[in-house]
Amino acid sequence: MLSLFAVPDAFTKSECELIITKISEAPTDEAFLVGQNRDHNLRKSELVWTDEVAGMEWVMERLIDLVRRSNRDQFEFDLREFAESPQVAIYKSSESGHFSWHSDIGGGPASKRRKLTLVLQLSDAEAYEGGNLEIMPGAQILSASRAQGGVSIFPSFTLHQVTPVKSGTRHSMTVWAHGPAFR
Ligand SMILES: O=C(O)CCC(=O)C(=O)O
Numbered sequence: 605m606l607s608l609f610a611v612p613d614a615f616t617k618s619e620c621e622l623i624i625t626k627i628s629e630a631p632t633d634e635a636f637l638v639g640q641n642r643d644h645n646l647r648k649s650e651l652v653w654t655d656e657v658a659g660m661e662w663v664m665e666r667l668i669d670l671v672r673r674s675n676r677d678q679f680e681f682d683l684r685e686f687a688e689s690p691q692v693a694i695y696k697s698s699e700s701g702h703f704s705w706h707s708d709i710g711g712g713p714a715s716k717r718r719k720l721t722l723v724l725q726l727s728d729a730e731a732y733e734g735g736n737l738e739i740m741p742g743a744q745i746l747s748a749s750r751a752q753g754g755v756s757i758f759p760s761f762t763l764h765q766v767t768p769v770k771s772g773t774r775h776s777m778t779v780w781a782h783g784p785a786f787r
């Protein structure tokens with residue numbers, strides 16, 4: 605099974621900038637991990653849930669379409685729903701924004717049903733240093749493309765991390781597709 609489904613130009617530059625502008629008008633929550641325990645050694649970022657932001661429906665429609673395409677062409681998982689709001693994470697160099705190695709499967713009613721993770725790179729790759737999304741499906745580490753508007757889709761059980769942002773700010777959007785347990 606291929607472990608990473610990449611769509612380089614899923615969104616245009618102006619679409620990404622529009623999303624960042626809308627998000628920056630919304631209040632942020634400090635990011636917490638699956639299981640709700642705060643641990644800054646593991647994750648440091650701010651979060652905006654996009655279903656609390658008006659005018660984001662078109663984004664969700666596009667993301668659902670991309671997940672469907674990846675699942676039809678590659679993963680063939682039994683997916684049933686999108687049970688959680690997409691979230692935008694804001695990683696700031698001033699706070700050494702990062703997210704250490706983790707899987708997205710949690711113990712909560714929705715997070716335990718996560719099967720595919722989609723990450724959209726919202727920021728211009730030139731707008732920050734560090735902040736690389738890396739995924740580890742096996743012995744090798746794969747780096748996701750930094751290109752703005754690019755989408756990476758991978759099984760939610762795959763270990764992945766975001767390396768510390770060294771300068772500037774990185775914005776990304778994450779959405780999960782859910783379904784019954786693997787069997
Ligand atoms: O920001 C990213 O690239 C990844 C975010 C992530 O791993 C998550 O929200 O679980």
Ligand SMILES: [Fe+2]
Pocket residue numbers: 706707708721764
């Ligand atoms: Fe994750």
